[in-house]
Amino acid sequence: MSGDRASSLSRRRFFEVSAGALTTALAVDTGAAALPPPSSPAPKASGALDLTRLTIPQAAAQLRDRKLSAVELTQATLDRIASVDPRVGAFITIAADRALDAARQADREIAAGRYRGALHGIPFGVKDTYYTRGIRTTAGSPVLADFVPDADAAIVERMKAAGAILVGKLKLPEFSFGGTTPGCHNPWDLSRNAGGSSGGPAAALAASMLMATMGGDTSGSIRNPASTCGVVGLKPTFGLVSRHAVVPISWTLDHLGPMATTVEDAAILLEAIAGHDARDRFSARVAVADYPALLNRPVKGLRLGVLASSELEGFHPDVRRAFAEAVTVFERLGAQLRDVTFPARMRTAGSAQEIIRIAEAATYHRQYLTSAAAAKYVSDAGQPGTAVSRVRTTVEAGSLLTAAQYLQAQRARTLFLADTRKVYDGIDALLSPTMPAPAGVPASPRETFRSWWNLSGFPAASLPCGFSTDPPGLPIGLQISAKPFEDALVLAVGHAYERATEWHTKRPAL
Amino acid sequence: MDITREFIKTLAAANGLTIPEERLEVVQRQYESFLRTLAEIQQLELPRETEPSILYTLEDMK
Numbered sequence: 001m002s003g004d005r006a007s008s009l010s011r012r013r014f015f016e017v018s019a020g021a022l023t024t025a026l027a028v029d030t031g032a033a034a035l036p037p038p039s040s041p042a043p044k045a046s047g048a049l050d051l052t053r054l055t056i057p058q059a060a061a062q063l064r065d066r067k068l069s070a071v072e073l074t075q076a077t078l079d080r081i082a083s084v085d086p087r088v089g090a091f092i093t094i095a096a097d098r099a100l101d102a103a104r105q106a107d108r109e110i111a112a113g114r115y116r117g118a119l120h121g122i123p124f125g126v127k128d129t130y131y132t133r134g135i136r137t138t139a140g141s142p143v144l145a146d147f148v149p150d151a152d153a154a155i156v157e158r159m160k161a162a163g164a165i166l167v168g169k170l171k172l173p174e175f176s177f178g179g180t181t182p183g184c185h186n187p188w189d190l191s192r193n194a195g196g197s198s199g200g201p202a203a204a205l206a207a208s209m210l211m212a213t214m215g216g217d218t219s220g221s222i223r224n225p226a227s228t229c230g231v232v233g234l235k236p237t238f239g240l241v242s243r244h245a246v247v248p249i250s251w252t253l254d255h256l257g258p259m260a261t262t263v264e265d266a267a268i269l270l271e272a273i274a275g276h277d278a279r280d281r282f283s284a285r286v287a288v289a290d291y292p293a294l295l296n297r298p299v300k301g302l303r304l305g306v307l308a309s310s311e312l313e314g315f316h317p318d319v320r321r322a323f324a325e326a327v328t329v330f331e332r333l334g335a336q337l338r339d340v341t342f343p344a345r346m347r348t349a350g351s352a353q354e355i356i357r358i359a360e361a362a363t364y365h366r367q368y369l370t371s372a373a374a375a376k377y378v379s380d381a382g383q384p385g386t387a388v389s390r391v392r393t394t395v396e397a398g399s400l401l402t403a404a405q406y407l408q409a410q411r412a413r414t415l416f417l418a419d420t421r422k423v424y425d426g427i428d429a430l431l432s433p434t435m436p437a438p439a440g441v442p443a444s445p446r447e448t449f450r451s452w453w454n455l456s457g458f459p460a461a462s463l464p465c466g467f468s469t470d471p472p473g474l475p476i477g478l479q480i481s482a483k484p485f486e487d488a489l490v491l492a493v494g495h496a497y498e499r500a501t502e503w504h505t506k507r508p509a510l
Numbered sequence: 511m512d513i514t515r516e517f518i519k520t521l522a523a524a525n526g527l528t529i530p531e532e533r534l535e536v537v538q539r540q541y542e543s544f545l546r547t548l549a550e551i552q553q554l555e556l557p558r559e560t561e562p563s564i565l566y567t568l569e570d571m572k
Contacts, residue, residue: 252564351550358544369527390540396529397540400521405548410562412551417563 051076052208053507056122056265059211063121066110070103070121074165077123081168081209084510087190089183090204092128094168095135099123102165109163118268118292120163124212127198128169129176130156130256131245139247140172141391142376143368154242154280155214155256155273162272167210170200174378175365176216176249177391179224186229187508188474192440195228197221201259202229206475207510212269213259218249218357220450222257223462227434227477230464230506232266233259234491237484238457239284241270242277250360251282252410253353253454262504263463263494267291270487289488297492300334304493305427307449308339314445316437322466322476323433329500330431330493340423340430346452349416353451355401355409362398369396413455420456424483429493434462434477441471449479459487463494464503513542 049062051073062068078096085091106121126132129139131149133156138144156166171184173196181199186192187207194203198215202225205213215222217235226233234257241256248254258269274288306327312320331337368374369392377392424430434450437443453460458481465478478497482489498504515534518541522529529537 345554348550348554351547354547355544355551366527393533393536393540396522396527396533396537397544399525399527400518400537400541401544401548407562407564408548409551410564411556411560412554413563414560415554415556 052080054211055262056118056211056260056268059122060118060120063106063110064115070106070110070165071100073121074099074103074123074167077167077210084207084209085204087510088185088187088194088203088207088209090170090194090200090207090209091125092138092140092169092171092200093136095132095166098135099165099167102160106163106165116163118162119159119212119272121165122163122212123165123167123210124159124214125168125170125201125204125210126153126156126166126214127172127176127201127216129172129216129247130169130214131247132156132166132169135166135169137169137247139175141174142378143175143373144247145376149245151245153246154244154277155246158273158275159214164212164272170198170204170213172197172200172216174391175247175361176218176221177361177394179220181225186439186474187510188230189439189471192474193228195225195435195439197225198233198259199225199229202226202231202233205229205231205259205261206508208507211261212265214269214273215257215259216246216249217255217257217454218253219353219454220448222255222259223434223450223460223477223479226259226462227464227479228439228475230467230475230477230503230508231259231261232263232461232463232494232504233257234266234270234461234487235453235459236270236274236487237284237459239282240274240286240459240485240487242273242275242280242283244277244279248360248364250357252360253357255454255457263461263491263498264292264295266461267295267488267491267495270491274487284485286485291488291491294488295492295495297489298334299330299493299496302335302428302493303426304330304335304337305340305423305430306337307430307432308341311341311447311449312433312445314436314443315433316441316443316468318466318468318470319433319435319437319476323431323478326465326478326497327431329497333496333500338427340427342423343419346416346419347447348412349452349455350447352409352412352416353455355406356413356455358394358398359401359406359409362395362401365391365395366399369399416452416455420452420458421483424458429480429482429486429489432479432481434479438468438471438474438476441468441474453481458482458484459490461490461494463497464506465497465501466503467506513538513545
């Protein structure tokens, strides 16, 4: 963590981070945090607002009516980060001075009657792959330790245009490679990892350090940590949200999206960041929906596919139980449920996704592999364990793949897309567990059902649907997916579930 | 076909990359893993005219 002034992240520091994460991985059975009682997010017992527990609409109402200033909210956010983040490790860079300057500007505008809307004065953070003008963007790697962009990512531009206050940059594994985030602890059990690769954005939300963050998802990297940390994460339809000026993994698989503590907050964030951007060549020319206004679409009568129990081989019993209970909630809400299985040939999706991802990543990383920067990657030489970075090895080996091999994987993707479309022909949305097991608990599923939605580009969200019992107190996530550009429907189904349950109101005791 | 360190070194050189001697073994293992993954894709029976999904759009699938 550092202040505004960009300071170099030394290779030594990265080794320390990796070593810390490895220690965490080895200590997964030391017990879980006790589950706090259900609570609503807003008032303290004293009647005073707990500024760290507000939802975006709650904070927005206070800011709009000038009962709360953006400076007060930003300062409370910075105070919470100072208090909690030394234990959680969600941040790489905190831009305190810039945030307070922006908050003062927001207060002046609101006082002058120029209120911009629900995000005006709301603090937010982004994964440290997003370019931020004047603030270093490391992608979690010593390779980019001194990179200070002169422009913002499209998403950061849009959030700032909506009046939101950028507070800091959030942790990830090196160049977003991996399903865990070294040095980022799970707020529900600090001995466990937050998941990844958007581990920092998820942990910051779960620890009540931020109410809005932005992540990235190439193989499930928004939904994995959202599930693992008990928050909401949306991977929008491919092309709905611009990826301009963000450090990539894979151009045809990368998605960027909002993370929040409620589905309504995610809808507000999506509305702010969605829309065509000519600077992203995959950006779609579609109208942006009023996602918050569409949240109340009734679930009654919707045809909801339910991932059949036969597909959940190897999933943790607590995940299967929580998923089954979530399905009964939708049954009570009047949805028409039908079991869904996938054609056997769709199981090659993971292989195609891997080859596409690696070949594209290797192409991006060639600029580093052929320069002095190659020596700056976090080393994996002789170091075992899942927390050790293997980026350099992966992209070096990926550089040896041929164009024909890459294109064969993209041909397999064409078949997968057609099959995916057929699966969704008979349903409006599909329910499935997000992760096969809670944080740090080993599982050997036949298929994890996350990267498929990167290969297809169909929208998918994760939201909390329960807690584990063995080990106790770890969040479990429900994944909701739908047809392309039915992001509003994904959010509406999630919102209906939230209104019928209270899992999203629970926060860890820190 | 045997994948050797020398093969990796030569293939990398043909692609304009120099892989340090001490890294050849770990890169070799990773490359072999990719070949196994590719073998799974090659088993897929693709219709003859299937085109790659490189610049696909989802707009017509709404």
